[in-house]
Amino acid sequence: MKHTFDLxxxxxxxxxxLTLxxxxxxxxxxxxxxxxxARVxxxxxxxxxxLGMLTFSLVQVSNLAQLADTxxxxxxxxxxLCKLVNFHIQMNTVLKLExxxxxxxFTWITAEEETAIKSTMRGARILTTIYRSLCVTIVSLFAIFPLIDKNSGEGKKLPLPMWFPFDVQNHYHAVWSYEVFGICISAWANTNLDSLSVMLITLTVCQFRMLTKRLRNVGKGTEDVVRDEVxxxxxxxxxxLYNDITRLVELMETTFSNGIFVQFICGVFVICMTGFRMMVVNLKSIQFFHLLAFFFGQICQILMYCWYGQTLMESSDSISExxxxxxxxxxxxxxxxYFLIIMERSKRPVIMMAGKFFFLHLDTLxxxxxxxxxxxxxxxxIYSDK
Structure with a gap:
């Protein structure tokens, strides 16, 4: 028996x-x-x-260590910020998507299909919760590390290398609070944008799996006399349903692909530089654990997109089978x-793209x-030679 389910x-x-x-x-x-x-x-x-970090980069352009850090x-x-601005620009598309x-x-489904959707979405929610927890750990280490670092001879450190038009040491606690608050805001908004993208991709996977099961069971349990009609x-x-799913993927790609593209491009640099900085710091220092958590956070962020992008491709590829x-x-x-037409149409798997350049699958990861x-x-x- 079918009923309406609010996806x-x-x-x-x-x-x-994100509404908050x-x-x-x-x-x-x-x-x-x-x-x-709140938005402003x-x-x-x-x-x-x-802006503060970019200005600091220009001021410290001769200091390679500080420049790399910044x-x-x-x-x-x-x-x-690219994901945030892109999401703001695509607000009308988000409304169309919903x-x-x-x-x-999509919504007229059986109780068994509803259970399957909830189970799959629960698995995605667990992964996004792990990602959020990792981000909380990173933010906490951002805040704690400057307060307990005793190795600096240049005064107290700040969580982020930023330029201020005054002596930071005279207003250290106010500046520290400003930077930590900004890090919390950025991490909170960023994780919600990532989580929303992953949940929508997973929801599309559920629809393809539901379609696959319906095709396998089509016409079963009916009498031969009325089989063709049914x-x-x-x-x-x-x-x-198949056409609606492909349109849903197009709307998701329009909404998120540009932001994901910038995330992938910058992710290469961030993972590289974080790994390099981990190599040159003391393994027993809190800075190393801070960088290690940040390193895994970056990989987890890209992994979520590629993993569920791969799952989407595989689920769409199972239609012909x-x-x-x-x-x-x-x-x-x-x-x-009719079966043959569906099989021919499904030979081209549905794959999400990032900025029309990268496919969201494990090969990209x-x-x-x-x-x-x-x-x-x-x-x-270079470091070893020097």
């Missing part, structure tokens, strides 16, 4: 957090002043952090042609890690 409930947590920040588009805004004020406030904090944090802030998820082909009706529903394992041989020639290691090996060789 937006699977990413309600991410939607709620004034970024998730709403058809009706109840508290407009608070909604838009987060933009001001985030952009002022990037560029690492710049390459972390830039993709976050409206598309309310189509009957099978053709079920096939038409499957075709509508599902048609083959159905009872197509019991149908008329006309109905068999390996390419990023290989590129990062290549640059790391060059830096290591």
């Amino acid at each position: 937006s409930s699977t990413f309600q947590l991410d939607k709620f957090h 920040g004034g970024f998730y588009p709403l058809e009706k805004v109840k508290y407009k002043y608070l909604y838009y004020s 406030f987060i933009h001001l904090i985030s952009w002022s952090h990037l 560029l690492t944090w710049n390459m972390t802030q830039i993709p976050y 409206a598309w998820l309310r189509r009957p082909s 099978v053709q009706k079920e096939l038409k529903e499957c075709i509508i 599902a048609c083959y394992f159905s009872d197509w041989f019991k149908c008329s020639n006309q109905t068999q042609k 390996m390419a990023i890690l290989k590129s990062s290691y290549s640059y790391f090996a060059v830096l290591q060789q």
Whole structure:
């Protein structure tokens, strides 16, 4: 027995957090002043952090160690802001995407299909929770490390290398609080954008798996007298669902692909530089554990996109096999042609792209890690020679 299931409930947590920040588009805004004020406030904090670090890079351009340190944090802030701005630009597309998820082909499902969707989404939520926890650890270490670092002879350190038009040591606690607060805001918004993307990709995977199961079971349990009529009706529903899923992927790609592209490009540099800095610091220092957590956080961020992108590709690739394992041989020639059309259409798997350049699958993850290691090996060789 089929019933209506609200798919937006699977990413309600991410939607709620982004709404608090004034970024998730709403058809009706109840508290407009608070909604838009939160958005402007987060933009001001985030952009002022990037501007401060870029200015510091220019001031310290002759100091290679400081420059490398600053560029690492710049390459972390830039993709976050690109994702934030891109999400803001694509607000209308997000509304279209959510409206598309309310189509009957998606929401009119059986109790068994609902259970399968909730189970798959629960697995994705566990991974995003691990990612959030890792980000909390990184932010905590960002805040703690400057307070307990006793090795600096230049006064107290700050969480981030930033330029200020005054003597930082005279206003250390105020500056420290400003930087830590900005890091918390950036990490909070960034993890919610990543989590929303992953949850939507996983939701698409659920729809492909549901379609695969329907195709395998199409026409089963019906009498031979009415088989063709029933099978053709079920096939038409499957075709509508397949077309709706491909349109959903197009909307998701429009919404998130540009931000993911910048994330991948900057991720190569950040992973490389973080690994290099881990090599030159004391293994027993808290800075090493700070860099180690940051290193795994960057890999986990890219891994989530590539892993679920790979799952999406594999789930869409199983459509043709599902048609083959159905009872197509019991149908008329006309109905068999419908199966053949679906199989031909599904020969091209559905793959999400990042900025029309990178496919979201595990091969891209390996390419990023290989590129990062290549640059790391060059830096290591230069460092060893010196």
